[in-house]
Amino acid sequence: MVQALRIYCALVGASFRSQMSYRRSFVLEAFSKLLITGLEVVPIFIVFSHIETLAGWTQWEVIYLYGLASFGMAIGETITSGMKDMPALVRDGELDRVLIRPVNSLVQILGRTTRLHHLGRLAQGAAAYFIAISFLNVDWTAAHLFLAVSSLLAGAVLYASLFIASGATCFWTTESGETFNAFTYGGVDMTQYPITVYRPWLRFVFVFIVPVGFVSYFPSAVILGKHDPLGFPVFSAYLAPVIAALFLSGVLCVWKLGMRRYESTGS
Amino acid sequence: MSHPNCAIRCEGLSKSFRVMRHRSGIFGALRALFSTEGADVEAVRGVSLSIDEGEFVGYLGPNGAGKSTTIKMLTGILTPSSGLVEVCGIVPHEKRRENAANIGAVFGQRTQLWWDLPPIESYRLLGKIYRVARSELEARLAELIDLFELSSLIETPVRKLSLGEKMRCELAAALLHRPRVLFLDEPTIGLDAVGKEQVRTHLRAINQERGTTVVLTSHDLDDIEALCRRAIVIDEGQIIHDGTVDSLRRTFGHHRTLVVDLAGGAAPDGFATLPNGATVTQIEGARVWIEFDADQLSAPQLIQAVLTQHDVHDLTVREIAIEEVVRRIYSNKS
Numbered sequence: 001m002v003q004a005l006r007i008y009c010a011l012v013g014a015s016f017r018s019q020m021s022y023r024r025s026f027v028l029e030a031f032s033k034l035l036i037t038g039l040e041v042v043p044i045f046i047v048f049s050h051i052e053t054l055a056g057w058t059q060w061e062v063i064y065l066y067g068l069a070s071f072g073m074a075i076g077e078t079i080t081s082g083m084k085d086m087p088a089l090v091r092d093g094e095l096d097r098v099l100i101r102p103v104n105s106l107v108q109i110l111g112r113t114t115r116l117h118h119l120g121r122l123a124q125g126a127a128a129y130f131i132a133i134s135f136l137n138v139d140w141t142a143a144h145l146f147l148a149v150s151s152l153l154a155g156a157v158l159y160a161s162l163f164i165a166s167g168a169t170c171f172w173t174t175e176s177g178e179t180f181n182a183f184t185y186g187g188v189d190m191t192q193y194p195i196t197v198y199r200p201w202l203r204f205v206f207v208f209i210v211p212v213g214f215v216s217y218f219p220s221a222v223i224l225g226k227h228d229p230l231g232f233p234v235f236s237a238y239l240a241p242v243i244a245a246l247f248l249s250g251v252l253c254v255w256k257l258g259m260r261r262y263e264s265t266g267s
Numbered sequence: 268m269s270h271p272n273c274a275i276r277c278e279g280l281s282k283s284f285r286v287m288r289h290r291s292g293i294f295g296a297l298r299a300l301f302s303t304e305g306a307d308v309e310a311v312r313g314v315s316l317s318i319d320e321g322e323f324v325g326y327l328g329p330n331g332a333g334k335s336t337t338i339k340m341l342t343g344i345l346t347p348s349s350g351l352v353e354v355c356g357i358v359p360h361e362k363r364r365e366n367a368a369n370i371g372a373v374f375g376q377r378t379q380l381w382w383d384l385p386p387i388e389s390y391r392l393l394g395k396i397y398r399v400a401r402s403e404l405e406a407r408l409a410e411l412i413d414l415f416e417l418s419s420l421i422e423t424p425v426r427k428l429s430l431g432e433k434m435r436c437e438l439a440a441a442l443l444h445r446p447r448v449l450f451l452d453e454p455t456i457g458l459d460a461v462g463k464e465q466v467r468t469h470l471r472a473i474n475q476e477r478g479t480t481v482v483l484t485s486h487d488l489d490d491i492e493a494l495c496r497r498a499i500v501i502d503e504g505q506i507i508h509d510g511t512v513d514s515l516r517r518t519f520g521h522h523r524t525l526v527v528d529l530a531g532g533a534a535p536d537g538f539a540t541l542p543n544g545a546t547v548t549q550i551e552g553a554r555v556w557i558e559f560d561a562d563q564l565s566a567p568q569l570i571q572a573v574l575t576q577h578d579v580h581d582l583t584v585r586e587i588a589i590e591e592v593v594r595r596i597y598s599n600k601s
Contacts, residue, residue: 003398007395010392014388018382018384094377096339099342099343100343100344100363100367100370101367102364102397265285
C-alpha cells in the first residue's frame with residue numbers, strides 16, 4: 001500500500017515535470033479552465049437576483065453546495081486523471097506495458113498523466129467552497145467539522161470512482177464512457193441545488209444510484225441547519241464515507257472484471 | 268518439473284479468442300458484457316517449446332501467425348486457453364507481478380520511456396517501480412550507461428533523441444531490473460544500417476556477458492541471422508520449424524532480389540546475360556526482378572553486370588521476406 005502510494009506520487013511527479021516542458025501551454029490551459037469553471041457560478045447569482053431563497057436555501061448556501069461538489073469533483077478528477085487515457089491505452093496496446101510491470105495496474109494508470117490544468121478547477125472549486133463558508137454563519141462544532149470534511153472527501157472518492165468506471169468501460173467498448181460525464185460533470189450541475197428542487201425520479205438517481213447527491217445534500221443540510229423535508233433519518237448525514245467506500249468497492253470490482261476480460265481477449 | 272536451466276517452457280500451449288464486435292457507447296458495452304455472439308479464432312494451437320537459460324532465440328512468423336499472442340502469454344498479459352506455460356519456473360498469468368520482475372521487454376514501435384523527460388528520470392522511476400535500491404540503481408545505471416554509451420544522451424528529453432539513440436536508451440531501461448529473460452519485438456525497426464549494427468552489437472553483449480536469455484521477434488531476417496543460433500518459426504498458430512538458424516538458412520538459402528528499373532523503357536527479351544547464381548524471375552514493363560544467391564554472388568557484382576549491359580534508372584535490393592521463408596518451409600516438407 002505504502003509502496004503503491006510512493007509509486008503513484010513518483011508517477012504524478014513525472015507527469016508534472018513532463019508538462020512543465022510546455023510551460024506556456026500549461027499556464028494558458030490552467031487559466032482558461034479557471035475562467036470557464038468560474039463562469040459556472042454566474043447562473044446562481046442570476047437566479048438569486050430574482051428570488052430570495054430556493055427551496056429554503058439562500059444564495060451563499062447554494063454556492064456552498066456548488067463549491068462542495070465542484071471542489072470534490074476536482075479532487076476526484078485530478079487523482080484519476082490518467083483514466084482519460086484508457087481508450088488510447090487499450091487501442092494502442094499500451095496497456096500491455098502496464099501489465100508487465102510489477103505494480104498494480106490501476107496505480108500505474110491513475111498516475112501516468114496527471115494533467116496540470118486540473119489545478120484550474122481545483123482552485124476554482126476550493127475558492128467557491130471557502131468563500132461560501134466565509135459568508136455563512138456556520139457553528140463549527142466537532143460534528144459539523146466532521147460532516148464538512150467527510151462530505152468533501154466522500155464526494156472526491158465518488159467522483160474518482162465515476163472516472164474509474166468511465167475508464168473501465170474501455171474494456172468492453174471502443175469509446176471511453178462519455179455517458180459517465182452525465183454523472184460527473186452533470187453531477188456537479190445537479191448537486192449545486194438542494195435536491196428537493198428536483199423531480200422524485202431524478203432525486204432517486206442522484207441519491208441512491210449515483211449517490212453524489214446523498215453525500216453532499218444531507219451533510220450540508222445538517223451543517224447549515226436546514227430542515228430536510230424529505231424526512232430522511234438524521235444519521236443519513238453521517239453515512240457519506242460509508243456510501244463512498246461502498247461505491248468505490250463496487251467500481252473496483254467492475255475494474256477487475258474488465259481486467260480479467262482483457263487478459264482473456266487482449267483487446 | 269522444469270529443468271533447472273530452463274528459462275521458458277510451453278507444452279501444448281493454446282489460445283483461442285472469441286472475437287467480439289466492439290460496440291459503441293455504454294449500452295453497447297453492457298450488451299458486449301452479456302452477449303456471446305462472435306467467432307472463435309485459434310491464434311496459438313498446441314505450441315510446445317523449451318528454451319534454456321542463456322539462449323538467443325529468434326521467434327518469427329508472418330503477421331497474425333501467433334507470435335505476439337505467444338509472447339503475451341509468456342509475459343502474463345494473456346491467460347492461455349489450455350496447455351502449460353512457465354517462465355523461470357513461474358506460471359506467468361498466475362503470478363504476473365512475480366513474473367514481471369524476471370522479464371524485460373522492448374517493443375520497437377513503442378517506448379517505455381517518458382517522452383518529455385530525459386532518460387535518466389525514466390530510469391529513476393523504473394528503479395522505484397522495480398524496487399531497485401537507490402545505491403544499487405546508481406551502480407547499475409553507471410554500468411548500463413557505459414555499456415550502451417549513453418552518457419551524452421541521458422539528460423536530453425527522449426522526444427529529441429534519434430531513433431537509434433532512443434533504442435539504446437530503451438534497452439538500458441529494459442535491463443535496469445536485471446531480467447533473466449528479455450523479449451525483443453522488432454528492436455531494429457526503422458534504423459539505418461549503422462544503427463542496426465550498433466543495436467545488434469549491444470544485444471549480443473547482453474546475451475553473452477550477462478547470460479540473459481533473449482527471445483527476439485523480428486521481420487528482419489538479417490537480425491535473426493546476425494544474432495540468433497536458434498530460430499523458431501510459427502505459422503497459423505503452430506510451430507513449423509524449430510532448429511538452428513543455419514538449418515533454416517539452408518531451407519531458404521540466402522536469396523535476395525534485385526529490382527531494376529530500366530531507363531530506356533520496356534525490358535527486351537533475353538534481358539541480359541547474368542552471372543551464375545542469378546535468375547530473372549519477373550519482368551513488368553521497364554521493371555525487372557532478379558533473384559540471386561548472395562552466397563554465390565555479391566550484390567555489387569550483379570549490379571555491375573547489369574549496369575554494363577543497360578541504362579538503369581533505379582535499383583533496389585530486397586531481402587527475402589518472412590512470408591517467403593514460410594512458403595519454402597512448407598514446400599520443403601511436402
